[in-house]
Amino acid sequence: MSLKVKCVLFDLDGTLVDTAPDLGAAANAVRIQQGLEPLPLLIYRPVASAGARGLLKVALGIAPDHADFPARRDYFLEYYRANLSKLSVLFDGMAELLAGFERNGIRWGVVTNKPAWLTQPLMVEMNLAARAACAVSGDDVPKAKPAPDSILLACAQVGLSVSDCIYVGDDKRDIDAAKAAGMRSVAADWGYLGENGPIEGWQADAIARKPAELAHLLGMAL
Template identity: 35%
Template sequence: MKPKHQPDAVLFDLDGTLLDTAPDLGHALNQVLRAHNRPIKRNAEIRPYASHGSHGLLKLGFGADFNDENRLTLRQQFLDFYEQHVCVDTRLFDEVTELLQQLQALEIPVAIVTNKPTLYTELVLQQIPPLAAIGVVVCGDTLKVAKPDPAPLLHACERLQASNANSINPANCLYVGDAERDILAGRQAKMKTVLANYGYIAPEDDVASWRADFAIDSPLELMQLLVDRG
Protein backbone atom coordinates (compact mmCIF):
# COMPACT_ATOMS: atom_id res chain seq x y z
CA MET A 1 0.00 0.00 0.00
CA LYS A 2 1.38 3.39 -0.98
CA PRO A 3 1.34 6.16 1.63
CA LYS A 4 -0.72 9.22 0.75
CA HIS A 5 2.02 11.45 2.15
CA GLN A 6 5.52 10.07 1.68
CA PRO A 7 8.53 11.34 3.63
CA ASP A 8 11.23 13.03 1.59
CA ALA A 9 13.69 10.46 2.97
CA VAL A 10 14.19 7.90 5.72
CA LEU A 11 17.48 7.99 7.63
CA PHE A 12 18.65 5.07 9.76
CA ASP A 13 21.08 4.49 12.58
CA LEU A 14 23.23 1.40 11.95
CA ASP A 15 24.02 -0.68 15.06
CA GLY A 16 20.84 -1.84 16.75
CA THR A 17 18.62 -0.51 13.97
CA LEU A 18 19.68 -2.07 10.66
CA LEU A 19 22.43 -4.39 11.86
CA ASP A 20 22.68 -6.73 14.82
CA THR A 21 26.34 -6.10 15.61
CA ALA A 22 26.14 -7.09 19.28
CA PRO A 23 27.73 -10.54 18.83
CA ASP A 24 30.93 -9.21 17.26
CA LEU A 25 31.15 -6.26 19.64
CA GLY A 26 30.71 -8.74 22.47
CA HIS A 27 33.49 -10.94 21.12
CA ALA A 28 35.81 -7.92 21.13
CA LEU A 29 34.90 -7.04 24.69
CA ASN A 30 35.41 -10.58 25.92
CA GLN A 31 38.76 -10.84 24.14
CA VAL A 32 39.99 -7.82 26.10
CA LEU A 33 38.53 -9.17 29.34
CA ARG A 34 40.32 -12.50 28.84
CA ALA A 35 43.59 -10.73 28.13
CA HIS A 36 43.31 -9.05 31.52
CA ASN A 37 42.13 -12.16 33.39
CA ARG A 38 38.65 -10.78 33.88
CA PRO A 39 35.42 -12.80 33.77
CA ILE A 40 33.76 -12.58 30.39
CA LYS A 41 30.26 -11.23 29.87
CA ARG A 42 27.31 -13.20 28.55
CA ASN A 43 25.59 -12.06 25.37
CA ALA A 44 22.47 -11.21 27.37
CA GLU A 45 24.54 -8.82 29.50
CA ILE A 46 26.29 -7.23 26.53
CA ARG A 47 23.39 -6.82 24.14
CA PRO A 48 21.55 -3.92 25.85
CA TYR A 49 24.77 -1.86 25.79
CA ALA A 50 25.94 -2.64 22.27
CA SER A 51 24.94 0.82 21.05
CA HIS A 52 27.12 2.47 23.69
CA GLY A 53 30.33 2.06 21.68
CA SER A 54 33.68 0.79 22.87
CA HIS A 55 33.67 3.12 25.88
CA GLY A 56 30.31 1.89 27.14
CA LEU A 57 31.15 -1.76 26.58
CA LEU A 58 34.51 -1.52 28.32
CA LYS A 59 32.83 0.27 31.21
CA LEU A 60 30.39 -2.63 31.39
CA GLY A 61 33.24 -5.14 31.43
CA PHE A 62 35.71 -3.41 33.73
CA GLY A 63 33.42 -1.30 35.90
CA ALA A 64 35.29 1.18 38.09
CA ASP A 65 38.59 -0.29 36.90
CA PHE A 66 38.02 1.31 33.50
CA ASN A 67 39.63 4.66 34.25
CA ASP A 68 41.77 7.46 32.87
CA GLU A 69 44.96 5.44 33.34
CA ASN A 70 43.96 2.51 31.13
CA ARG A 71 41.16 3.94 29.00
CA LEU A 72 43.17 4.51 25.83
CA THR A 73 45.05 1.21 26.05
CA LEU A 74 41.93 -0.88 26.61
CA ARG A 75 40.03 0.92 23.88
CA GLN A 76 42.82 0.31 21.38
CA GLN A 77 42.94 -3.38 22.30
CA PHE A 78 39.18 -3.57 21.77
CA LEU A 79 39.33 -1.82 18.40
CA ASP A 80 42.30 -3.85 17.16
CA PHE A 81 40.41 -7.09 17.73
CA TYR A 82 37.13 -5.71 16.39
CA GLU A 83 38.79 -4.51 13.18
CA GLN A 84 39.93 -8.07 12.44
CA HIS A 85 36.57 -9.66 13.35
CA VAL A 86 34.10 -6.94 12.42
CA CYS A 87 31.59 -9.07 10.56
CA VAL A 88 31.85 -12.64 11.83
CA ASP A 89 28.42 -12.98 13.44
CA THR A 90 26.96 -9.59 12.51
CA ARG A 91 23.67 -9.89 10.62
CA LEU A 92 20.87 -7.73 9.31
CA PHE A 93 17.89 -7.67 11.62
CA ASP A 94 14.98 -9.71 10.31
CA GLU A 95 12.80 -7.73 7.86
CA VAL A 96 15.45 -5.11 7.08
CA THR A 97 16.02 -6.37 3.55
CA GLU A 98 12.29 -6.33 2.86
CA LEU A 99 11.96 -2.87 4.38
CA LEU A 100 14.69 -1.44 2.17
CA GLN A 101 13.15 -3.09 -0.89
CA GLN A 102 9.76 -1.57 -0.14
CA LEU A 103 11.22 1.90 0.40
CA GLN A 104 13.09 1.58 -2.88
CA ALA A 105 9.90 0.53 -4.67
CA LEU A 106 8.26 3.71 -3.40
CA GLU A 107 11.32 5.71 -4.52
CA ILE A 108 11.89 6.97 -0.98
CA PRO A 109 15.59 7.86 -0.55
CA VAL A 110 17.42 6.31 2.39
CA ALA A 111 20.66 7.09 4.20
CA ILE A 112 22.65 5.76 7.14
CA VAL A 113 23.80 8.08 9.94
CA THR A 114 25.93 6.31 12.54
CA ASN A 115 28.42 7.24 15.23
CA LYS A 116 30.54 4.24 14.20
CA PRO A 117 33.90 5.41 12.78
CA THR A 118 34.31 5.23 9.01
CA LEU A 119 36.91 2.44 9.14
CA TYR A 120 34.62 -0.04 10.90
CA THR A 121 31.48 1.11 9.10
CA GLU A 122 33.03 0.47 5.70
CA LEU A 123 34.43 -2.90 6.77
CA VAL A 124 30.95 -4.00 7.85
CA LEU A 125 28.94 -2.53 4.98
CA GLN A 126 31.10 -4.06 2.27
CA GLN A 127 30.07 -7.48 3.59
CA ILE A 128 26.33 -6.69 3.78
CA PRO A 129 25.13 -6.16 0.17
CA PRO A 130 21.74 -4.53 0.94
CA LEU A 131 23.52 -1.86 2.99
CA ALA A 132 26.52 -1.54 0.68
CA ALA A 133 24.05 -0.35 -1.95
CA ILE A 134 23.06 2.69 0.13
CA GLY A 135 24.83 5.67 -1.37
CA VAL A 136 24.72 8.13 1.52
CA VAL A 137 26.48 7.03 4.72
CA VAL A 138 27.52 9.53 7.39
CA CYS A 139 29.84 8.13 10.07
CA GLY A 140 30.89 9.27 13.50
CA ASP A 141 34.05 10.90 12.15
CA THR A 142 32.65 12.29 8.88
CA LEU A 143 32.17 15.68 10.55
CA LYS A 144 33.77 17.29 13.58
CA VAL A 145 30.65 16.42 15.60
CA ALA A 146 28.56 13.28 15.97
CA LYS A 147 25.12 12.45 17.34
CA PRO A 148 23.36 13.74 19.42
CA ASP A 149 24.42 16.82 17.44
CA PRO A 150 21.98 17.14 14.52
CA ALA A 151 24.70 18.12 12.02
CA PRO A 152 25.32 14.56 10.72
CA LEU A 153 21.62 14.12 9.97
CA LEU A 154 21.44 17.46 8.19
CA HIS A 155 24.61 16.60 6.27
CA ALA A 156 22.98 13.36 5.11
CA CYS A 157 19.99 15.35 3.84
CA GLU A 158 22.31 17.66 1.92
CA ARG A 159 24.01 14.69 0.29
CA LEU A 160 20.67 13.09 -0.55
CA GLN A 161 19.53 16.37 -2.07
CA ALA A 162 22.61 16.45 -4.29
CA SER A 163 21.69 13.09 -5.79
CA ASN A 164 17.91 13.46 -6.01
CA ALA A 165 15.74 15.63 -8.20
CA ASN A 166 13.12 16.03 -5.47
CA SER A 167 13.56 18.36 -2.52
CA ILE A 168 14.83 16.82 0.73
CA ASN A 169 13.40 18.83 3.62
CA PRO A 170 14.61 17.57 7.03
CA ALA A 171 11.21 18.44 8.51
CA ASN A 172 9.67 15.88 6.16
CA CYS A 173 12.21 13.13 6.91
CA LEU A 174 12.17 10.27 9.40
CA TYR A 175 15.13 9.23 11.53
CA VAL A 176 15.05 5.70 12.94
CA GLY A 177 17.32 4.70 15.82
CA ASP A 178 17.52 2.75 19.06
CA ALA A 179 19.46 5.12 21.34
CA GLU A 180 18.68 8.34 23.15
CA ARG A 181 21.28 10.22 21.10
CA ASP A 182 19.43 9.16 17.94
CA ILE A 183 16.16 10.63 19.14
CA LEU A 184 17.86 13.80 20.40
CA ALA A 185 19.67 14.29 17.09
CA GLY A 186 16.51 13.70 15.10
CA ARG A 187 14.46 16.11 17.19
CA GLN A 188 17.11 18.82 16.93
CA ALA A 189 17.21 18.31 13.16
CA LYS A 190 13.41 18.87 13.16
CA MET A 191 12.81 15.36 11.82
CA LYS A 192 10.15 12.93 12.93
CA THR A 193 11.86 10.37 15.15
CA VAL A 194 11.18 6.64 15.27
CA LEU A 195 12.46 4.54 18.17
CA ALA A 196 13.53 1.01 17.19
CA ASN A 197 12.31 -0.89 20.23
CA TYR A 198 13.87 -4.09 18.88
CA GLY A 199 17.36 -2.60 19.20
CA TYR A 200 19.81 -2.27 22.07
CA ILE A 201 17.89 -0.71 24.94
CA ALA A 202 19.23 -1.11 28.46
CA PRO A 203 16.94 -1.87 31.44
CA GLU A 204 17.66 1.51 32.98
CA ASP A 205 16.85 3.45 29.80
CA ASP A 206 13.81 5.66 30.32
CA VAL A 207 12.66 5.61 26.71
CA ALA A 208 9.51 7.62 27.44
CA SER A 209 11.69 10.58 28.44
CA TRP A 210 13.38 10.49 25.02
CA ARG A 211 10.09 11.66 23.47
CA ALA A 212 10.32 9.86 20.15
CA ASP A 213 7.44 10.65 17.83
CA PHE A 214 6.85 6.99 17.05
CA ALA A 215 8.09 3.55 18.09
CA ILE A 216 8.30 0.28 16.17
CA ASP A 217 8.85 -3.26 17.43
CA SER A 218 10.14 -4.61 14.12
CA PRO A 219 11.60 -3.02 10.97
CA LEU A 220 8.58 -3.61 8.73
CA GLU A 221 6.34 -1.78 11.19
CA LEU A 222 7.87 1.33 9.68
CA MET A 223 5.92 0.71 6.47
CA GLN A 224 2.64 0.50 8.37
CA LEU A 225 3.61 3.70 10.15
CA LEU A 226 4.02 5.44 6.80
CA VAL A 227 0.58 4.25 5.69
CA ASP A 228 -1.02 5.30 8.98
CA ARG A 229 0.57 8.74 8.75
CA GLY A 230 -0.81 9.10 5.25
Protein backbone atom coordinates in the same frame (compact mmCIF):
# COMPACT_ATOMS: atom_id res chain seq x y z
CA MET B 1 3.56 9.97 10.04
CA SER B 2 3.39 11.52 6.61
CA LEU B 3 3.21 9.21 3.61
CA LYS B 4 5.41 11.62 1.62
CA VAL B 5 8.73 10.55 3.11
CA LYS B 6 11.40 10.37 0.43
CA CYS B 7 14.25 9.00 2.54
CA VAL B 8 14.56 7.01 5.78
CA LEU B 9 17.76 7.52 7.74
CA PHE B 10 18.80 4.81 10.20
CA ASP B 11 21.14 4.62 13.11
CA LEU B 12 23.49 1.70 12.42
CA ASP B 13 24.27 -0.28 15.59
CA GLY B 14 21.10 -1.48 17.28
CA THR B 15 18.72 -0.14 14.63
CA LEU B 16 19.75 -1.34 11.18
CA VAL B 17 22.28 -4.03 12.09
CA ASP B 18 22.52 -6.20 15.20
CA THR B 19 26.23 -5.69 15.84
CA ALA B 20 26.12 -6.59 19.54
CA PRO B 21 27.47 -10.15 19.06
CA ASP B 22 30.65 -8.93 17.35
CA LEU B 23 31.06 -6.01 19.74
CA GLY B 24 30.59 -8.34 22.69
CA ALA B 25 33.07 -10.80 21.22
CA ALA B 26 35.63 -7.99 21.00
CA ALA B 27 34.99 -7.04 24.62
CA ASN B 28 35.43 -10.68 25.60
CA ALA B 29 38.69 -10.79 23.64
CA VAL B 30 39.96 -8.06 25.97
CA ARG B 31 38.87 -10.09 28.99
CA ILE B 32 40.63 -13.17 27.66
CA GLN B 33 43.77 -11.12 27.03
CA GLN B 34 43.65 -10.18 30.72
CA GLY B 35 43.22 -13.78 31.82
CA LEU B 36 39.49 -13.44 32.53
CA GLU B 37 36.65 -15.70 31.48
CA PRO B 38 34.34 -14.39 28.71
CA LEU B 39 30.95 -13.04 29.71
CA PRO B 40 27.66 -14.06 28.06
CA LEU B 41 27.11 -11.91 24.97
CA LEU B 42 23.63 -10.94 26.18
CA ILE B 43 25.23 -8.93 28.97
CA TYR B 44 26.75 -6.58 26.41
CA ARG B 45 23.58 -5.86 24.42
CA PRO B 46 22.26 -2.91 26.47
CA VAL B 47 25.57 -1.03 26.05
CA ALA B 48 26.41 -2.09 22.51
CA SER B 49 25.59 1.38 21.15
CA ALA B 50 27.95 3.03 23.65
CA GLY B 51 31.13 1.89 21.89
CA ALA B 52 34.36 0.98 23.64
CA ARG B 53 33.46 3.14 26.63
CA GLY B 54 30.28 1.23 27.43
CA LEU B 55 31.55 -2.21 26.48
CA LEU B 56 34.77 -1.97 28.47
CA LYS B 57 32.86 -0.73 31.50
CA VAL B 58 30.88 -3.96 31.41
CA ALA B 59 33.84 -6.15 30.45
CA LEU B 60 36.43 -4.78 32.88
CA GLY B 61 34.67 -2.24 35.08
CA ILE B 62 36.91 0.58 33.85
CA ALA B 63 36.08 4.07 32.57
CA PRO B 64 37.99 6.29 30.11
CA ASP B 65 39.85 7.98 33.01
CA HIS B 66 41.38 4.65 34.08
CA ALA B 67 45.11 4.35 33.36
CA ASP B 68 44.61 1.06 31.49
CA PHE B 69 41.70 2.27 29.36
CA PRO B 70 43.66 3.46 26.28
CA ALA B 71 45.52 0.18 25.86
CA ARG B 72 42.40 -1.93 26.45
CA ARG B 73 40.41 0.26 24.04
CA ASP B 74 43.06 -0.07 21.35
CA TYR B 75 43.05 -3.87 21.65
CA PHE B 76 39.24 -3.90 21.61
CA LEU B 77 39.13 -1.79 18.43
CA GLU B 78 41.86 -3.81 16.71
CA TYR B 79 40.03 -7.06 17.42
CA TYR B 80 36.66 -5.63 16.41
CA ARG B 81 37.94 -4.22 13.12
CA ALA B 82 39.34 -7.65 12.23
CA ASN B 83 36.01 -9.33 13.05
CA LEU B 84 33.41 -6.73 12.05
CA SER B 85 30.75 -8.96 10.56
CA LYS B 86 31.37 -12.51 11.73
CA LEU B 87 28.24 -12.58 13.88
CA SER B 88 26.43 -9.34 12.94
CA VAL B 89 23.14 -9.60 11.06
CA LEU B 90 20.32 -7.35 9.95
CA PHE B 91 17.56 -7.25 12.53
CA ASP B 92 14.62 -9.56 11.82
CA GLY B 93 12.40 -7.97 9.21
CA MET B 94 14.96 -5.36 8.16
CA ALA B 95 15.89 -7.06 4.87
CA GLU B 96 12.23 -7.06 3.86
CA LEU B 97 11.85 -3.43 4.95
CA LEU B 98 14.82 -2.24 2.88
CA ALA B 99 13.61 -4.20 -0.13
CA GLY B 100 10.19 -2.60 0.30
CA PHE B 101 11.72 0.86 0.35
CA GLU B 102 13.60 0.12 -2.84
CA ARG B 103 10.48 -1.22 -4.58
CA ASN B 104 8.57 1.90 -3.60
CA GLY B 105 11.24 4.40 -4.57
CA ILE B 106 12.04 5.41 -1.00
CA ARG B 107 15.74 6.01 -0.45
CA TRP B 108 17.46 5.03 2.78
CA GLY B 109 20.73 5.81 4.44
CA VAL B 110 22.76 5.57 7.63
CA VAL B 111 23.68 8.18 10.23
CA THR B 112 25.85 6.74 13.00
CA ASN B 113 28.29 7.81 15.69
CA LYS B 114 30.55 4.94 14.65
CA PRO B 115 33.81 6.24 13.12
CA ALA B 116 34.08 6.02 9.35
CA TRP B 117 36.98 3.55 9.49
CA LEU B 118 34.52 1.07 11.03
CA THR B 119 31.28 2.22 9.36
CA GLN B 120 32.47 1.93 5.77
CA PRO B 121 33.91 -1.61 5.90
CA LEU B 122 30.93 -2.85 7.92
CA MET B 123 28.54 -1.46 5.30
CA VAL B 124 30.55 -3.21 2.58
CA GLU B 125 30.74 -6.51 4.44
CA MET B 126 26.99 -6.44 5.14
CA ASN B 127 26.31 -5.75 1.43
CA LEU B 128 24.67 -2.43 2.28
CA ALA B 129 27.14 0.14 0.95
CA ALA B 130 26.02 0.08 -2.68
CA ARG B 131 22.35 0.28 -1.70
CA ALA B 132 22.50 3.13 0.82
CA ALA B 133 21.91 6.68 -0.35
CA CYS B 134 24.40 7.89 2.26
CA ALA B 135 26.44 6.69 5.22
CA VAL B 136 27.46 9.48 7.59
CA SER B 137 29.77 8.61 10.48
CA GLY B 138 30.41 10.39 13.75
CA ASP B 139 33.80 11.67 12.68
CA ASP B 140 32.46 13.10 9.41
CA VAL B 141 31.11 16.11 11.32
CA PRO B 142 32.31 18.52 14.04
CA LYS B 143 29.83 17.17 16.61
CA ALA B 144 28.30 13.67 16.65
CA LYS B 145 24.80 12.84 17.88
CA PRO B 146 22.96 14.15 19.87
CA ALA B 147 24.07 17.20 17.90
CA PRO B 148 22.23 17.56 14.58
CA ASP B 149 25.37 17.88 12.42
CA SER B 150 25.43 14.33 11.02
CA ILE B 151 21.72 14.29 10.21
CA LEU B 152 22.01 17.63 8.40
CA LEU B 153 25.03 16.34 6.46
CA ALA B 154 23.03 13.26 5.41
CA CYS B 155 20.28 15.52 4.07
CA ALA B 156 22.84 17.49 2.10
CA GLN B 157 24.33 14.30 0.67
CA VAL B 158 20.97 12.94 -0.49
CA GLY B 159 19.82 16.36 -1.70
CA LEU B 160 16.67 16.47 0.41
CA SER B 161 15.27 18.72 3.11
CA VAL B 162 14.74 17.55 6.68
CA SER B 163 10.99 17.53 6.02
CA ASP B 164 11.50 14.91 3.29
CA CYS B 165 13.19 12.47 5.69
CA ILE B 166 12.72 10.68 8.98
CA TYR B 167 15.35 9.37 11.38
CA VAL B 168 15.05 5.98 13.08
CA GLY B 169 17.13 5.11 16.12
CA ASP B 170 17.29 2.95 19.22
CA ASP B 171 18.85 5.49 21.59
CA LYS B 172 17.51 8.73 23.05
CA ARG B 173 20.45 10.62 21.52
CA ASP B 174 19.10 9.61 18.10
CA ILE B 175 15.76 11.20 18.85
CA ASP B 176 17.44 14.27 20.37
CA ALA B 177 19.60 14.67 17.25
CA ALA B 178 16.58 14.45 14.98
CA LYS B 179 14.73 17.05 17.05
CA ALA B 180 17.74 19.36 16.94
CA ALA B 181 17.79 19.01 13.15
CA GLY B 182 14.05 19.63 12.85
CA MET B 183 13.44 16.12 11.51
CA ARG B 184 10.69 13.71 12.49
CA SER B 185 11.86 10.62 14.34
CA VAL B 186 10.88 7.04 15.07
CA ALA B 187 12.19 5.22 18.14
CA ALA B 188 13.21 1.65 17.29
CA ASP B 189 12.00 -0.52 20.15
CA TRP B 190 13.68 -3.60 18.64
CA GLY B 191 17.15 -2.20 19.34
CA TYR B 192 19.49 -1.96 22.32
CA LEU B 193 17.75 1.05 23.97
CA GLY B 194 20.65 1.58 26.41
CA GLU B 195 20.11 3.27 29.75
CA ASN B 196 17.82 6.05 28.57
CA GLY B 197 14.72 5.35 30.59
CA PRO B 198 11.42 4.21 29.05
CA ILE B 199 11.28 4.64 25.27
CA GLU B 200 7.88 6.33 25.65
CA GLY B 201 9.65 9.23 27.36
CA TRP B 202 12.04 9.99 24.50
CA GLN B 203 9.45 12.17 22.74
CA ALA B 204 9.89 10.54 19.35
CA ASP B 205 7.16 11.22 16.82
CA ALA B 206 6.39 7.50 16.75
CA ILE B 207 7.57 4.20 18.20
CA ALA B 208 8.02 1.07 16.09
CA ARG B 209 8.20 -2.25 17.91
CA LYS B 210 9.62 -4.05 14.86
CA PRO B 211 10.71 -3.06 11.33
CA ALA B 212 7.37 -4.05 9.83
CA GLU B 213 5.68 -1.44 12.02
CA LEU B 214 7.88 1.22 10.45
CA ALA B 215 6.56 0.20 7.05
CA HIS B 216 3.02 0.51 8.41
CA LEU B 217 3.78 4.00 9.77
CA LEU B 218 4.82 5.02 6.27
CA GLY B 219 1.76 3.45 4.67
CA MET B 220 3.88 0.89 2.85
CA ALA B 221 2.98 -2.75 2.38
CA LEU B 222 5.75 -5.35 2.60
